[in-house]
Amino acid sequence: MWRNITSNFLTAMIVILVLVAGMVAWAKREYTVTGPLTQAMCLRVDQGDSFVKVSADLKSKGAISSGYIFRTGADYTEKGGKLKFGSYLIEPGSTMEQIVDQITRGGPSTCGSELVYRVGVNAQTLALRELDPATGMYEELAKYDPVADPEPDGFKELVEEKNITNHRVILAEGATSWHIVQALKSYDFLSGDVKDIPAEGSLAPQSYVVSKGETRETLIGQMQDAQTAILNEAWANRAEGLPYKTPEEALTMASIVEKETGVASERPEVASVFVNRLEKGMRLQTDPTVIYGVTDGKGSLGRGLRQSELRANNPYNTYVIEGLPPTPIANPGKAAIEAALNPDSTDYLYFVADGSGGHAFATTLEEHNANVAKWREIEAQQAKDAGGN
Incomplete structure (x- = not known):
């Protein structure tokens, strides 16, 4: 009798182990296969959010098939405690593995709304724009010239409603250093004064992501470093x-x-x-x-x-x-x-x-x-x- 009991127990254990192994293999496959998301979405991760909250959000929006597998996979790859806040553009078909990597690697936000301060040759505009995840294109919601015009009614309220993920300063080619400095002085998001007008030609016209309270001198230093690098590379490769x-x-x-x-x-x-x-x-x-x-x-x-x-x-x-x-x-x-x-x-x-x-x-x-x-x-x-x- 004991022999039969032992035999049945061992058989049951083997069956259980086979089932567990099968479930583990299935879970691993679910974690790495193409996900169910059919249209790009914007995932917002706020400071203090947990993987439980994020996985529930992803599951409710049809981006993942299982919140449990999502969290378990993150823990298994030792990323469960590395969640980074920000806004992330989740592409259609993204695997759970790819999403976990995306939201734990961090970096610049790739989704949501931006305040963009464009400094042109003779004028400037402050624009609120929002990324449409479906098209990958930004839609401009409102804009005005903060130097020449008063702030339009409702602009501040609209900004507060939106999920602002980036503040960006964009310099146009051909603007003078004097004009750039005057424009930056009118951008209240930045702080500090500018002691001297930078040397003409020393500021690289390109896009800069800025942080609230960043000093104008710091931003100008970034522009100068970028232009120096561009000029040095072009000079090294000159005809x-x-x-x-x-x-x-x-x-x-x-x-x-x-x-x-x-x-x-x-x-x-x-x-x-x-x-x-x-x-x-x-x-x-x-x-x-x-x-x-x-x-x-x-x-x-x-x-x-x-x-x-x-x-x-x-x-x-x-x-x-x-x-x-x-x-x-x-x-x-x-x-x-x-x-x-x-x-x-x-x-x-x-x-x-x-x-x-x-x-x-x-x-x-x-x-x-x-x-x-x-x-x-x-x-x-x-x-x-x-x-x-």
Whole structure:
């Protein structure tokens, strides 16, 4: 009898072990297989949240099949105590393993709403935007110019309603250092004063995630470090035989290229014109440098250049001086810096607007004069059309 009992017990234990092993294998497979989520979602993890709360949220939104397996898998991989707060974009089909890795690795928030302060060439906007998980595109909800305009009614309340995950400052290519500093002074999210206007050209036009209370000097330091890195890399990979003695001269050329064209694909061509002029000992004769000399980089001119300004003898009047002006005339972006240090190989010496937003290039003065005549006709027609309206 005892032999039968023992045999039955061992059989039962074997069955139980087989069932447990099968359940463990199934759970492991569930943890790593494609998840049930069919449309991207935004998962918010607040400070103090637990894996129990997060797993319940994911289960209720159809992102995981089992909260228990989700939590057990996190504990098994020693990530159960490493939950990081933030907003996470969960992609369709994400496995539990991938989601656990995402919410325990942390990093910049990839979902939710952002306050974006865009500093343009002559103006700035503070915009509230929200990511649509389904499309991966941001929808702009409200915006205004905090320097020129009063805060619109309801803007602050709307910001408070939303789940703000990032505060971002975006610099446009071609803004001057003076304008950038004035814009940053008007952004109350930052703190502290700016002692000195940064050197022209030293701030990298790109996107910066900022923290509440971060000092303006700290942010400016990040912008300067980024521009230094961009310039150093471009200088190290520059074409041979360029007429620049230093990286700073190349930065000055890049700023001129940046101000001369808004068409990204034209930058290397525009750079080639000015490089060819320098190599031939011709004056650069570019209006943006003259405008900078008139305004000192403080705001836009708001009118055409006068003949007296084109004849004035000052360091930024490239109709009068030889070579480059003494400093950059704006903060150029990476593409303009790379164009200045790797220009197209052309024989162009002239260019003028062609009416399409781009420019017509020429190798001879005769060709250039013909292009100018065409542009004058376009200008006249545009003026006529505007008058008719």
